[in-house]
Amino acid sequence: MENIRIYNTLSGKKEILTPLEPGHVKLYVCGITSYDYCHIGHARSALAFDMIVNYLRYRGYKVTYVRNFTDIDDKIITRAAEQNCSASELANRFIIEFYRDMDALGIDRPDVEPKATDHIEEMIELIEELVDKNMAYQSGNDVYYVVESFPEYGKLSRRNLDDMQAGARINVNEQKRHPMDFVLWKGSKPGEPTWDSPWGPGRPGWHIECSAMSRKYLGATFDIHGGGKDLIFPHHENEIAQSEGANDQPFVTTWIHHGFVTIRDEKMSKSLGNFLTIRDILDNYHPEVLRFFIFSTHYRNPLDFSETAMRDATGGLERLYKCIAAIENLKPTGDDKQQDRMVLPEKDREKILSLEKRFQESMDNDFNTARAQGIFFETAKILNRSVKLIAENPSTKDTILLKDCAVTLKKLANIMGLLRENATEYLSARKAMQIAGLDLDEEEINRLIEERNKCRAEKNWARSDEIRDELLSKNIVLKDDAAGTTWSVK
Ligand SMILES: [Zn+2]
Incomplete structure (x- = not known):
């Protein structure tokens, strides 16, 4: 049990897993923003952490696995407006669709699946703590985090503030003291979902939800935080700044990040026409084939989807x-x-x-x-x-x-x-599927094999070879061994 080594993004090396509470691993994973069907990248994330949790449990660890739903966000609000429904209707609808995909993939549910909108109170509390410590300030109707108040800002993504500042862009409507200051609370625009707060009506920023929900369910410090590599910056960097800033103790021991998925060597995108949802794939392949494919590559490496x-x-x-x-x-x-x-x-x-x-x-x-x-x-x-x-x-x-x-x-x-x-x-379902694409059925194949066996017994090699070739021309390969003749699809 003491032998599991995990690559930690924070330290840049493999380290022996040593849970804070011996024998009990606490894991938080950033879940989906629910505004659309899930694609193969989501499948990789869910499968990677499902495998990790299964393995840790198999090795004798108790695991508490928390994965959130982001059910309030700019993308959700925009999509809901397009579809003439409320943000919460849209988010809830795609949470149901998400479960449908996860069930089809045979992925177990995490122990806790908090939704952002059920934890507004915890987020406000955390922001207030940061404001009290002068690590956050109100500007207009928004509240921002003071990146300069957290000297270790950039330690996960190995960037420093000066470099970041050089590439930063500020939206004209943002009144920030430092270009890298990020939003904790957004004042709401007319028609947007809104909650009351000490800073006026508004909604939480994305990063604060994970800091607030992980603290509630796993404590101020926990063992493993996971997500895709695309979340390292700014999302996870900002989570560290918020949590360590407020709690004055380390946020997470080990950061696990999985690699990207490409489609036929290209970045997946709707405009390139190579966007693959989980259900597109499951229309054509058995779920175990998708799992087999995903696990044929180490979780940290890039994974390229192709028919081959x-x-x-x-x-x-x-x-x-x-x-x-x-x-x-x-x-x-x-x-x-x-x-x-x-x-x-x-x-x-x-x-x-x-x-x-x-x-x-x-x-x-x-x-x-x-x-x-x-x-x-x-x-x-x-x-x-x-x-x-x-x-x-x-x-x-x-x-x-x-x-x-x-x-x-x-x-x-x-x-x-x-x-x-x-x-x-x-195997028989697989065979049935394969011959469904051919112009002969299983009965016909078996009849020909029987005829060929008779010919062979009678030493009629000419006809026996003829049958073999006829089947081969239809992509059926015969194999003779001690147990008899078997066939497969080429
Ligand atoms: Zn998160």
Whole structure:
């Protein structure tokens, strides 16, 4: 349990996870601004932290996982006006759509999911504390944070105020003392949603909600704060300034940031026509294929979505399911004389027995799911040849070893949300889907295979080859082995 190392954006290196309260990890993740359907970038974020929470729990930690909803924001107000509904109607509608996507992806709910609009009081309190300490000031109807009052401003993104100031732009309607001062409370314009405050009617700025809600649910200092790399500056930098400014104690021990998603090597954008929502993808792929694809890259690295990558993920996942199905279909020999016989080479037996340990080593190293998938494949290769060996040389002991390993493999893959389906059912559904795109059905394929088997028995090789070629021309590949003839789609 003491071996998990996590890359911390704040220190710029991997550090051993040491929760403030031993055995209990407190995690806060910035959630969605709910004004539209979620895209693949949101899927990556939700999946990355789902995997991290699953792994920590599997390793014996208690985890309290908080992820917020930003349900009041400029984008929400603008979109609601376009659609002739209220900001809260729009936000609530897309929270429901978000849950639909998360459920489809098989992602568990966090322990607490606070909405910004339910915590206006806590935000006002926090802003008042900052005002009292001269770390915030009212200007017009707005309240701003005094960046110069927090000497460590820029420590997360490794920038300093002078550099930032050089590139800063000030909106004409903002009356700020320093160009980098950021808004804590916005006076509302006519027609906008508004709440009463000591500074007049208005609404909270975006950054203050995470400082207020994380303090309420996890305390002034907690273990892990997460989000996408795009949130490092200014959002997370500002959260640190607000929280440490108000609380006079460290805000977060470890900052985890995941990488971006590109589509066919381009930045995802609606104008480029390569904007992919979660449901677009799930129309074409099984949710586990998307999860497999996302975890085939380390969470901190950039991830590029393409049809080729998804095809690879489909194939990779299928290989694992085939391995599981082959082991599950392995019959105990039932022959007492074979009880103590062992047929697997010692080297393979060791690899099989060390699967879980090897998996933990890769995951302990900053949740290296890509390496973990590699270990699954290495193991599957050994398992496949073991199944063949046992089919020819029955061994009760080794059969049990393989069946135990398949159970372990499923348990570990489950941390990434993989191999959750019944293997045989997954594979037959997959086959049905593949032949749906061809101009022949399964019955016809089986009839041709039967005819070919008859021809082979009669040594009618000409017709037997003809059938093989006919099926190949329709993308059906035949494979003959000891167990008989099987087919797959090319
Ligand atoms: Zn946040």
